[in-house]
Amino acid sequence: MPFSGAWGSASTIARMLASNVVSAELEAAGKLEGLGKKQAKQFVNDGVNSRAQELAEAIADHVRESGRFATVEAVNGYINISYDALSVARRLLHEVLRQDDTYGHAPEATHPGRIMIEHSQLNTHKAAHVGHLRNVCLGVAVTNIARAAGYTIMPTTYIGDIGRHVIQCLWCYREFHQGEEPHRKGSRGRWLGDIYAESSARLTFRKSVLAFLDRVIQENIVFVEAIDRMLKKLWADHNESEDIAYLLGCVSNQKAIDPAVFVDDTVMVKFWPIIGEQLTQERDAPPPEPDDTAGTVTPEGEDQPETMSPEERVEEWARLNATMADWWPQSATWEQEIKDTFQLWEQKDPEFVALWEKTREWSMIELREIFDEFGATFDEWFCESGVEDAGRKIVRDLLEEGIAEISEGLPVVKIDEKLGLETETYRTMPILRSDGTTLYSTKDLALTRMKFVDYGVDTAVWVVDVRQSLYFDQISKILEISGFAQAANTIHLGYEFVALPTGTISSRKGNAPMLEDVRGLMLDRAARVIEQKNPQMDRAAREKVAWQVGIGAIKYTMLARDSNKVIVFDPEEALSFDGHAAPYIQYAHARACRILEHAGWDTAAANAAVETIDLPEPAPEELSLLQTISDFPAVVQRAGAEYRPLYLTNYVYDLSKTFNDFYHACPVLRSDEPVKTARLTLVAATRVTLRNGLALLGINAPEEM
């Protein structure tokens, strides 16, 4: 246990002893007899403080006599032992500088077993968003750290190259963009992402229209009355009066509209301009507030559901209006078309498979770019398309073994039943769709079995959104039931989602900040700041540093929060270059580099000097910096064992702060020998430790910025 003001550690032994001694004495003296447990404790407690101090003093005297420590003091019942700073400092600095890039790393295979970490499960045919970014950052950091801590790590990824999103994208491509090429800007992978987004917009179009109408009808009485009148206009030139009557009924009774009831489906297209007219009118000439406040008192402080402003209503109406005439009539059959497209894949239609292969590669190029940029490397790339067949086989096996059964027309495993659990715990997992197409679970069962059988993995880690925790428990239990002991060693490293300040992320709704956008935003901002702070830096260096700082800031933001906490990704805050963030740490590193540069020191010079350093009277700031540097390997061990990069983000921040304290209090270049050399080696060791710490987080340490 550390204590402030000196380099050493504190022992709580005197306190523990004191409580034993005091209670034994009191008992012997018979003072505890007849007292309640509570009172007895109170008695003991009263005696402990003073007694601990007495004991601490006695022990301290004894330890002091051994002469092995610089100082031994008894304070508040704790024994504070501080080391002989000079000899320990020499040893530490020597080790740090000698080990250089590997300081803090444990020897390979320090811990037994082979651990496979699967992360960064990106999708082809679809744009990645900030949630994926958290995954990549976490996966990379956990891999680096666990490896440095001496575990045998196999990083892998699992690409979603088939599944509903791919089918949707390709359906949209074939129907509406066949033969097109991307516009000037952007890669083909990104363009496919746009097509996927379009397919989602198309498929949810009816729902969006109805939800919007429903909302406006519920929220706005004036609107309802006006529409009621205006519908009569429509009556005149529409020949299906039943539809008009139906719409009229829905609106005036504030009921949801069901398009299945329409005789003529295009009535919605005709109805839409009328709505727009009314909404525009309301926006431009707001009706007076209804004077019924006496009747409906809104309780203060209670959260009202957010109502849309007139501007927002017109905006949303216009967004839907842009495609209304084109999409509404067609959209009724699109769901069926998706199902048909699914069948093309299932039947391995050659033309369709060829298209899939071609477009898949477009996306893969982009994925490799993302992985390169964020420092993700993999021993193996798994793909969903590669485990579908193995998935069907495992389903057959499970059925044969009686582990799975057909229920409600599809194969499922009733896990609780198989485990003999009375209370519902793992529930029932479907493992294949009733139409024979594969589910995510089909493929994950097969893949996880492959990890055990073909890769000899002892521990399988999934870095996946925390909402899938029941799902992974189910996968794990099913494999355990079918005889895989390793299934007990599967770890779901879940993390919470990344949200915008205004609401939840959902790529389907198109309001998610895309990985690409966040990246661009951060790089621009970093470039601007560097230009402002360091205008004399040459262009090439500036671009490189802007990249290091921008990406570093993203990574630090993603890692400096516990996995089970939601990150509210406020671009403004993430872009802040002050305080508890990557640039502060990178800056400390750059300053350390600059000091060494001024002194003309390189690694060799530091190594040569460390043998003979002398620190006659170490300052508290020096001691605390030494102590922090010496903590590094233990931090790596803890972060590795628990898969928690957070310990390291905290550590590098702490080290930077300690270093800032040090150089603020202790001049390096301006001090006299031998202090100057001693301090320079301290700076050199700080630089090494900071660089190594950042490297484990996947963050670059620029030498100037």
Add this chain to the structure above:
RNA sequence: GCGCCUGUAGCUCAGGGGAUAGAGCGUUGGGUUGCGGACUCAAAGGCCGUAGGUUCGAAUCCUACCAGGCGUACCA
């Protein structure tokens, strides 16, 4: 219903059973012709969700409750 997660300064969060619970942001007021001010010092600000329990000692471990979020058979 059941299960998982969260609750600490105005806000965002650290906190490995131990000393007076710490940072950043924000607020207020200071510092340096300096090894680059992307720095630094200080002040103000806390029934650590509530109530019990374990312990010499609990923000930390256990139980119950309250509040919020998420999950809960053919989404991924």
